[in-house]
Amino acid sequence: MPTIIESTQNMRIKMFAKMKDKRYRDEWRTFLVDNEHLIQEALKANLVKALLYVDSHPFKLDPKIEEIKVTEAIMEKLSSTSSTAKYVALCKYMPDKEITGNRIIILDDVQDPGNVGTIIRSAISFGFDGVILSKNGVDLYNDKLIRSTQGALFHLPVKRCDVLPEVRRLKSEGYYIVGTALVNGCGLSNIMEREKMAIVMGNEGSGVSSTILMMSDINAFIEMENFESLNVGVAAGILMYTFRKK
Amino acid sequence: MPTIIESTQNMRIKMFAKMKDKRYRDEWRTFLVDNEHLIQEALKANLVKALLYVDSHPFKLDPKIEEIKVTEAIMEKLSSTSSTAKYVALCKYMPDKEITGNRIIILDDVQDPGNVGTIIRSAISFGFDGVILSKNGVDLYNDKLIRSTQGALFHLPVKRCDVLPEVRRLKSEGYYIVGTALVNGCGLSNIMEREKMAIVMGNEGSGVSSTILMMSDINAFIEMENFESLNVGVAAGILMYTFRKK
Known part of the structure; x- marks a missing residue:
């Protein structure tokens, strides 16, 4: 039997609404998803703890997932966009994973949620x-980021941490670290593919940090006709297409 | 001497404000730009007809450009973003140009202003x-599009028209037309570069139209490890990097 909540002033609803704020998300390691396709992807990735809906819902839920029947007004309060969501899923953060495998992408303070979402889809x-x-970059559970990955985010190992110790670890494990720069360095088409590669992309304004550009095995620039x-x-x-897994 | 306007109800100010609406922009072939860097770029491209400001401005203006001194309230009314602009330039549409040269990109109903802006920068x-x-795609003078090109838009020949007759024209002029598809067609890395190429990108949801995929010389897919x-x-x-001008 579902839990029934009818007041927008209900304590739990108030807590759920607070998850629009990154501080609360990070404290509780919990976030909301309110789009049908994204909820399906979160279910596949085993992240859903509770599902809120008004009349009924189309999802197959494990009995461990709490079902909460709510009102239109509550849905409106929890929706991330201007239109009221039909379903809202309460999800737990993905566990931080040690990143291994032959192809790794490192985002050194990339800030825009749409850019990070696009990069995750390409990855x-x-x-x-x-x-x-990196910890200073975009919030991984930013609503726009999640939507721009179309849920792909839930299926890729992700680690959020200080980037420098990770670059050191990867170097010691034999990865070929490819920094990226607008000038200097080596034209991308002249860089040989290696078995284990890690590519570092930098901040939209300032690029990859100079420490990482110094530590990398090579810095790549993308050959251009006009400097733009x-x-x-x-x-x-x-870069990822050039060094894609084949 | 600058023109001075102090009322937000002034007839010209009301007309300028209407330019936030595509219908009026298209009717008058005129649009507003309200960011200092973008105004500089519009000046370089000779598009500015009048400049509105409150106290003073940093631009070097040709005497043909009208200067209009206005109030904060008027600036607020004309600003595209939540913060009030310091300057607003009234600009004319770029002239439609016949597109020639060895590398052309065709956007067949690409809808998102950010995507089109990004593609213009890459081009x-x-x-x-x-x-x-294509005429059904995004509005070229959409505020978000202009901002995402950082003004680069003003410096690239652009033609907005029915795409099919253009594809026919390019074929008759010996261009190698490369359609893009998710499946079928030829892996990008197997496509030979030609002297004159036109690349067609399609709508975010439905891709390149089937008529163009049929008329093209080859359809390319981007090789991937996972279908996403x-x-x-x-x-x-x-695609543009692969066939860049060298």
């Missing part, structure tokens, strides 16, 4: 094994 | 000579 397409994100900075999602896509 | 980077946009659709801006970037 999956090109067979990358995981993403390492590329969108970081496009640049990452070109 | 300039990789030495493409112009962009052909790429963002159209990333896909366009990979």
Whole structure:
């Protein structure tokens, strides 16, 4: 039998609404998803703890997942977009995973949620094994980020941490670290593929940090006819396609 | 001497404010730009007809450009974003140009302003000579699109028209037309570069129209490890990098 909640002032509903705020999400390691396709992807990834709906829902739920029947007004309060969601899933954060495998992408303070979402989709397409994100970059559970990955995010190993110790670890494990720079370094088409590679993309404004550019095995630039900075999602896509898993 | 306007109810100010609406922009072939960097770019491209400001402005203006001194309230009324702009430039539409040169990108109903903006930046980077946009696609003077190109838009030949007659024209002029598809067709890395190429990118949901896929010389797919659709801006970037001008 579902739990029934009818007041927008209910304590749990108030807590759920607070999860629009990153501080609360991080404290509780919990986030909301309110789009049918994204909820399906979160269910596949075993992240859903409770499902809120008004009349009925189309999902097959494990009995461990709590069902909560609520009102339209509550749905409106919890919806992330201007239109009221039909379902809202309460999800737990993905566990931080040690990132291994032959292809790794590292995001050194990439800030825009749409860019990070796009990079995650490309990473999956090109067979990358995981993403390492710096702590100062975008919030991984930002609503726009999740939507722009179309749920792909839930299926890729992700680790959020200080990037420098990770770069050191990867170097000691024999990874070939490819930094990216607008100038200097080596033209992408001249870089040989290696068995184990980690590609580092930098902040939209300032690029990859100079420490990492120094520690990397090589720094790549994307050959251009006119000097015009590329969108970081496009640049990452070109690098990941070049070194895709085959 | 500048024109001075102090009322938000002034007839010209009301007309300027209407330019937030595509219908009026298209009717008058005129649009507003309210970011300092974008105004500089519009000035370089000779598009500015009048400049509105409150106290003073940092621009070097040709005497043909009207200067209009206005109030904070008027600026607020004309600003595109939540913060009040310091300057607003009234600009004329770019003239439609016949697109020639060895590298052309065709956007067949690409809808998202951010995607089109990103593609325009990449097109300039990789030495493409112009962009052909279908009439059903995004509005070229959409505020988000202009901002996402950072003004690069003003410097690339663009033609907005029915795409099919253009594809026919390009074929008769000896262009090698590369359609894009998720499956079927030829892996990108197996496609030979030609002297004159036109690449067609399709709508975010439905892809390139079947008529164009039939008329093209070859249809390319981007080789992937996992089947996951790429963002159209990333896909366009990979194709344009592959066939960049060298």
